[in-house]
Amino acid sequence: MxxxxxxxxxxxxxxxxxxxxxxxxxxxxxxxxxxxxxxxxxxxxxxxxxxxxxxxxxxxxxxxxxxxxxxxxxxxxxxxxxxxxxxxxxxxxxxxxxxxxxxxxxxxxxxxxxxxxxxxxxxxxxxxxxxxxxxxxxxxxxxxxxxxxxxxxxxxxxxxxxxxxxxxxxxxxxxxxxxxxxxxGLPGRGYWLTAIMAPRFLSSAFAAGPSLLILLCLLVRKYTKFDPGREQIQSIAKIVTYATLINVFFFFCEVFTVFYSQIPDHMLHFKYLFAGLDGKARLVPFMWFSIVGMTVTAILLTNPKLRQNENTLAALCGMVILTTWIDKGLGLMTGGFVPNPMEKVTEYAPxxxxxxxxxxxxxxxxxxxxxxxxxxxxxxxxxxx
Amino acid sequence: MGIDRREFIRISGLAALLGLGGKGAFELLRPGQVEAALKPEAGALSGKRWAMVVNMQKMDEATAQKCINACNRVHNVPDFKNPNDPKNKLDPEIANRYEVKWIWTEHYHNAFVEDQTNLPDKVKQMAFLLLCNHCDNPPCVRVCPTKATFRRDDGIVNMDMHRCIGCRFCMAGCPFGARSFNWRDPRPYIKDTYPGYPTREIGVVEKCTFCAERLAQGLAPACAEASGGTLIFGDLNDEKSQVRRMLQKYFSIRRKVHLGTNPQVYYIV
Incomplete structure (x- = not known):
């Protein structure tokens, strides 16, 4: 083959x-x-x-x-x-x-x-x-x-x-x-020390991965003689919808626990990511774009008309990929390490x-x-x- | 004998796999002593539970600096802010990122982030000497995928830098920021290379070892020796040891006790 x-x-x-x-x-x-x-x-x-x-x-x-x-x-x-x-x-x-x-x-x-x-x-x-x-x-x-x-x-x-x-x-x-x-499982990293991390990982994975798959299916249909099928794409779109909704829900579960408990080790990381700490706020616009964009996308995805139109579907899938990537690809690592164990802020950029x-x-x-x-x-x- | 090429490749492939994985499988099923662990020789200092007591009542900036210098010298800790050759000069921000710290100072509020408000103001204005806590229940040892970081029976959390793969899981695991990575070749940044301790290559993690190499020679840790009695090193298991008596007599604090790692560096305040 x-x-x-x-x-x-x-x-x-x-x-x-x-x-x-x-x-x-x-x-x-x-x-x-x-x-x-x-x-x-x-x-x-x-x-x-x-x-x-x-x-x-x-x-x-x-x-x-x-x-x-x-x-x-x-x-x-x-x-x-x-x-x-x-x-x-x-x-x-x-x-x-x-x-x-x-x-x-x-x-x-x-x-x-x-x-x-x-x-x-x-x-x-x-x-x-x-x-x-x-x-x-x-x-x-x-x-x-x-x-x-x-x-x-x-x-x-x-x-x-x-x-x-x-x-x-x-x-x-x-x-x-x-x-x-x-x-x-790391004791000193408040941003990561949460039982919902694995479920959140899975929900964002089942949102982002199938989104990418939809885009790939559309590309395959456009450039080859093989059509993965409209029904198939629509079914995957439903999976993306539910997964994105659950992912947003999990995020807010995390936010509740962190801010209602008021435990500083846990709050500081969120403060750095969403408001900035010690005047350092490199990731703030990205993080807000990510969570607002993800929430709006999840709501739009629940509309069957937007899902059934493959152009809007493709755009929404693109948004899911982008917003989950910012959350996991930018926020997760830096957010976990900032502030450091001495609560000092050293920012990171590749x-x-x-x-x-x-x-x-x-x-x-x-x-x-x-x-x-x-x-x-x-x-x-x-x-x- | 009929062994064709395909069969030969198959057998040699299987043999190679067994060779690579065989020893691993054996160690997994019957774990033995960590190879890098050492048995003490005659004349070596030995203990059951090594600990360090930092007497902040005697501490001042000059003493702290003496301890840091002594440690840096005998462990070939590089100083990225001062290269030997000016052409290796680094941007200060990059030098900070590369920094290797075995023992260093932090302000009270950074050393003890959980803020113990009942302490006197004087204490809260002091710079505290920080080093690896040699935790009784060390997360760095738990996460290391190769046992390059291991806990000895006497409580020292030691490192085998020749086994370290540089994954830096231990740096994420340490809640005290006590671990450093060699982001680049440290050698151009070591003033006078000390012959008694190896310099490091790029790509491995390092940290304070409670001067395991000096204990083996019957010497106290370099920082304790240089501190003029401000840093006291000893065996907590020994009732007559000075560390034990000091901790019984004076109030002491430790960093992030709530995490359950059980740090073995105590601060008398």
Whole structure:
């Protein structure tokens, strides 16, 4: 099947070349980072995780969201999703690839990465995160590839593939839960020390991931002969609607507990993000845009007319992706580290090399995604004709 | 013998996987002593529960600075604000971000953010010496994915910088800001390299070790030695130890006790 990824239109090759180019540029800057150290980023002793880990967290969510098309298909026998499960699974593969790369890029000593396996430490959440992420990657490659191959030859997929599909459902939940536990169990970080972190991660994941999937479905329909289907897109849109509403609800649950309890360790982080602290307020406009935008989008999504019109739907999905990205990709990391344990404010902003390396990893992910989608779509086109 | 190429690749692949994961699996099922832990040699100071008492009644700025200088010197802690070669000069904001701190001072309100209002004003205006608290229940050890940070039986929370992968989970885990990362090569910022302690490479975390290397030689921690009795180091488990007697006699406070990490650095105020 891989041969399908090798032949394509000129536009396909151009896309691959552009993505490979961005990846190569990012790689060059990464070589610089290896030589000079992580000091070329905007991180420092106070904000010691930045853009890389934030992208990692966001993309774990995108990966987990594949379950939103897999679950209705396998558990509720919702046949319509049979057409799009492969798109969800391959999106998960690309997203986990980016996650793993972001973690590697963030490591001070990537040459020692095998130490994690040489000295396995079950009391570290990171140990479990590595296991669930790699397991999820493997599951999605195995399931996606085999189901597609069987579809091509018009035979039902073998029993073990179906078994793995069932396994992948709780597994998807686990990857984002464990990722939330990386933060939610740290005693000194008031912004993260909340039991609703894993549920919030999941709700924002099930809002953002399926939104991205809708946009990808629309692109696939526009540029290929394979139509993922209107009904399918509409069903995913309902999932996005509920998930976004729940995500906004969870946010306000958090805000209530933090501000009604009046515990300073917890309030200060929110104050920094939404009002600024010690005159430092770099993230304030972003955070307000994120929460107001997310709330308005959630309300608009409940209107069936706006959902049914694919143009407005696409715009709303774009808003969901953007606002959840600001929440998780900008606010979560910096908000957790500011103020620092001495309640001093050191702000964070990514540097240009850091930004280019980040873009490079995204390009790598979209390169993987393009190749996988090309295979999937070619097979679907082949079956149709 | 019929072993074709495909079979050969399959077997060698499996063998490689086992080789990589085998030892790990074994350690997981039967965890043993952490390899990096050391057994004390003859002449070494040994204790069951090392602790530090900072006597703020005797503390002044000059003493604090002496302690900091002594520690920085014997641990090759870089000073990013003062490079040896002017061409390595850093923007002050970047130098702050890179800063490596083993022992440093903070104003009372920053050291004790939970504000104990019943303390005398004099105390509240003082700069407090901060260092790793060598917590009894250390979150940094709990989160480290490679056991590069580990707690010794005598209570010292130590680091193996050769095992550290630089993930900085411990920096997020530490509620006291006691951990530093080598954001760049520290060597151009070390004035006189002290031969008795290794300098660090880029990409690893470091912190105060209660001078584990000096204890092994029978010496007190460098800061305590330089403090002229203001910093007292000793074994809390030993009834006759000075730290134990001081804590029984005077009122002392610790940082963020409510978090349950049980810090082993005490401040007599």
């Amino acid at each position: 891989l041969e399908k990824a090798l032949v394509g239109t000129k536009r396909y090759y151009t896309l691959l070349a552009v993505l490979a180019g961005i990846f190569a540029l990012g790689f060059l800057f990464y070589l610089q980072q290896l030589k000079v150290g992580l000091g070329i980023t905007g991180m420092g002793r106070d904000v010691s995780w930045g853009f890389y880990i934030a992208q990692f967290t966001y993309l774990v969510g995108v990966a987990a969201s594949a379950v939103m098309v897999v679950l209705p298909y396998y558990l509720h026998n919702y046949k319509a999703f049979g057409r799009v499960t492969i798109l969800g699974e391959f999106l998960a593969v690309a997203a986990v690839t980016m996650c793993v790369t972001f973690v590697l890029v963030d490591m001070g000593r990537p040459d020692r990465v095998m130490n994690v396996f040489k000295y396995p430490t079950p009391n570290s959440v990171m140990f479990w995160d590595i296991i669930v992420l790699n397991g999820y990657l493997l599951l999605n490659i195995l399931i996606g590839w085999n189901v597609l191959e069987c579809e091509r030859h018009s035979v039902p997929p073998p029993k073990w593939v179906k078994f793995l599909s069932y396994v992948s459902i709780p597994w998807a939940v686990s990857i984002h839960t464990v990722t939330a536990f990386l933060y939610a 540097t240009i090399p850091e930004g280019i390396i980040t873009l490079g990893v995204w390009a790598l992910g979209f390169l993987v995604l393009t190749l996988l989608y090309k295979v999937a779509v070619s097979i679907k086109e082949e079956i149709r004709s």
